[in-house]
Amino acid sequence: MAEVPESEYGIEIKGLSKVFGANPEAMVPFVEQGMTKAEMNEQHGHVLGLRDINISMPAGRIQVIMGLSGSGKSTLIRHINRLIDPTIGQVLVGGEDVVKMDQTALRAFRRHKTAMVFQKFALLPHRTVLENTVYGLQVQGVPREQQVEAAMRWIERVGLAGYETNYPNQLSGGMQQRVGLARALTNDAPILLMDEAFSALDPLIRTDMQTVLLDIQSEIRKTIVFITHDLDEALRLGDRIAILRDGEIVQQGTSQDIVLRPADDYVESFVREVNRGRVIQVDAVMTPLNGGVAPSAATVPSGTTVEDAIGAIVAGPDDVVTVTNAHGAPVGAITLRQLAKALIPSREPADH
């Protein structure tokens, strides 16, 4: 496949709040005063869906938004293509404020700049796999031949070749979501919105789909916003992760930040269940060399997980391994002891 340029569309969410209820505008002052979700529900009968969200999502990366049900994550992703209108705030995509667009501009924005994958697939049941996949291009008014050509390429890419004429009902959940993914990718929009896209799938199929997504992303470099309630999934996919609780962001950062420095007990309680060896990278726990001599002939590249580094040490004669950068130059060293320590959560759980 030809080299596809990295998406240029970063997403900037600024001061976004959403109130559900009879008269959301009247609630704005309370939101600005910092009223919590529970207080607003009790005193004014309005539901505070999101409060003062500020996220900067880098172009061409996967931004994961993680939270439990009711945290407002699905509401948040729907603000990006304005399936839900915010009460206050800005959503800047490539510098343009989505909130200010009129209906025509919004429709054009949805057609050309975004594509979406849904938790419940939301395929058109009366259309075959092929006809579902061409939907976005059909709405854009692209000539039929181009529609089919693009659709067939992505149907093949997601592993559905041979199923073009099947109806969604004839496919398993995993295959249906492959159709959902192919439909979104066929649109070739710079932004891909994935709302709990893999949550409805069996664990094995979910892992499988994550691999498919990461594979494809390494080729197409879209700006992906991925919603999930599963921290393992978030850590595996996310270049950056934001954790949402009761409509507020409690922590943002890379997977390393989240696992090594959880912001509060809430995040900590998630992180405790994570397989640290597969998430933490050697860079976070190694001793920098600062031009010193490499202590071991055995090397692992920067970005290796703790688990793989242990594997490398066990296979060799020494209890230490050298970490090298992208050019193969040594940048740090890490001992078996340091690796073992990284596996133990640094902060003891508060309630034990």
Added chain:
Amino acid sequence: MDWFFNFPQLDNLTLGALRRSIDDGFRVFTRAWGDPIESFFEPLRLFLIYSERLLLDTPWPIFMLVVAVLGWLASRRWTVVIGSVLSLGLIGFFGMWEDTMRTVSMTFVCTVVAIVVGIPIGILMSRSNRVQAIFNPILDVMQTMPSFVYLIPVVMLLGIGRVPGVLAVVVYAIPPIIRLTNLGIRLVDRDVLEAADAFGSSGWQKLRNVQMPLALPTIMAGINQTIMMALAMVVIASMIGVQGLGQPVLRAINNQYFTMGMFNGLAIVAIAIIFDRISQSFGQRLQKYREVVHG
């Protein structure tokens, strides 16, 4: 205490004057607007005549063949085909072919008018709760008002004949198609609609690509109901000069011809069943994609 036991009503004089003035008003309206309204319905009259002539001029074996083919295409079941051909054969054998053709033509025209008028109204109702609130009571009136009652103004306005017959039948038969179009569109899965929105569909694209196809099975059920009600009403419409199987039934009632009434009544039942089976199985075949093959 008289008012307590006898309802305090308008006195007969006032009531009579009220009726008379409304009647007079309508008569004036009829005189002033009768001709323009009649010419407005002229295309409908031509359509009726054309359709009736077509059916009457078609040789009977060809008509039976057409019904058989339609039955097969819609249902893919031999029982439907054989049943249709057999009942048409019996109808012809007992000398009711021409009347039956007139009734079929009338039902066909009424159904087409009901679809053309009813589906857009149903779509409008599905798009706005206010429009729905306006139309629902009107539909209630259309369905419950005794059909003879609205025959009166129609006859006053347009006289006796086919066109007023069509109007009376359509008024009676159109509510199910309007209601079920509205219902079918409102029942379309919200998730799918959201997906259509997310890909930037316009209102028209959403209607054409998502709402209408997914509502179609429900709409087909409405069309089926409309056909059945149109057939039932065609008999009553014979009172205002609509030709067909209703006329002999009317004569049979007036003269107590038991057998004549029975034969023609059964002929109506037979074509009702043919229409019903063909349109219903077509509706079911539209839903083939719903069959779950994968568990």
